[in-house]
Amino acid sequence: MDVSFLGGPQPQRGVGVVAPFDFALDRELWRWVPDEVSLHLTRTPFVPVEVSLDLARLVSEHQTLGEAVRALNAVAPEVVAYACTSGSFVDGRSGERAMCAAMSRSGELPSVTTSGALLEALGELGIRRVALVTPYTVSVTRALEAFVAEAGVLVTGCAFMGLTRHIWRVPYRDVVAMARRAVRPGSADALFISCTNLPTYDVIPQLEAELRMPVLSANQVTMWAALRRLGTRAVGPYQALLDESARGWPALPEETQEHGEGLT
Numbered sequence: 001m002d003v004s005f006l007g008g009p010q011p012q013r014g015v016g017v018v019a020p021f022d023f024a025l026d027r028e029l030w031r032w033v034p035d036e037v038s039l040h041l042t043r044t045p046f047v048p049v050e051v052s053l054d055l056a057r058l059v060s061e062h063q064t065l066g067e068a069v070r071a072l073n074a075v076a077p078e079v080v081a082y083a084c085t086s087g088s089f090v091d092g093r094s095g096e097r098a099m100c101a102a103m104s105r106s107g108e109l110p111s112v113t114t115s116g117a118l119l120e121a122l123g124e125l126g127i128r129r130v131a132l133v134t135p136y137t138v139s140v141t142r143a144l145e146a147f148v149a150e151a152g153v154l155v156t157g158c159a160f161m162g163l164t165r166h167i168w169r170v171p172y173r174d175v176v177a178m179a180r181r182a183v184r185p186g187s188a189d190a191l192f193i194s195c196t197n198l199p200t201y202d203v204i205p206q207l208e209a210e211l212r213m214p215v216l217s218a219n220q221v222t223m224w225a226a227l228r229r230l231g232t233r234a235v236g237p238y239q240a241l242l243d244e245s246a247r248g249w250p251a252l253p254e255e256t257q258e259h260g261e262g263l264t
Contacts, residue, residue: 012036012038013036013078014037014038014039014040014076014077014078015033015037015038015039015040015081015223015227016040016069016075016080016081016107017042017081017226018041018044018065018069018080018083019044020055020059020083021045021046021059022165022197023084023196025168025199025219026041028199028200028201028219029041031235032219032224032234032235033223033227033235034233034234034235036232037227037230037232040072040077044059044064044065044068047059050164050165051135051136051163051164051167052139052140052164053090053143055086056087056143059087060082060087060088060090060091062098065099065103066102066103066106069103069107070107072107073106077109078230079111080103080109080112080226081111081112081113081114081222082100082103082112082114083218083222084114084196085114085115085144085218086136086143086144086194088114088115089115089144089147092147092150093147093150093151096115096116100116112226112229113222114219114221114222117222117224117225117226118148119148119151120225121221122153122190122192122216125190125240125241127189127214128153128154129153129187129190130153130154130155130188130189130190130191130192131158131179131182131187131191132144132145132155132158132159132182132191132192132194133159133160133175133182133191133193133194134159134160134194135160135167135195135197136162136163136194137160138160138162141160145158156184157184157187157188158182159178159179159181161174167195168199172202172203175193175198175200176206179207179211179215183213189213189214190216191207191211191214191216195218196219196222198217198218200218200220201217201236204238205238208240208246213240214240214241216241221241224236224242
């Protein structure tokens, strides 16, 4: 069969993604990506360590990231993203900037990290007060709080799950419950849900409608920042960061809400 008249395939634009070895949400990342863009994923080598500050440092070593980016060079992406929140905040803002520089040197292309994308998104929306939800242990959660505070953003509330493995299995209802515990009425301008291995795509519009504020998630900000560098937009209807028509809520009524155990 002669298919030459079809003229395809169309030119492909690529985003290279470096993810930790235990990343399980490839399908979720794709949901933010427009049809004309492809994701090219690679993973860091396996290490027998549970989710912790030690693991965050192991999966973000510059040599490890450099080798991953060089492997991605074979398919010529236009930008590379390191899709790991803890791995990109564990050494503070200077560590995050050094990580981007190391990836850019290896690939000679723009680089973003999840934690860097978070700060970029907070700046884009003018957020100065944020509540946090994490699946992490207390020590990893404290490191995220410190990273955000270092950027001059006030953390007004925080709830965490204390997980060290199988984070991708957390159901949406648990994410919603943690968000309700982290956000105090009138105290925050936005909510950030951390960890690229925590499912969030479908829960974002629900939480934004309920909390009346932007809800950012790790995978969302990663894809938003990477695609922005291609001059294109991430796909996320009714997500305030991606859909300007979804912004602008009335103030949350002052009312008593129960808050479970969390960090304050």
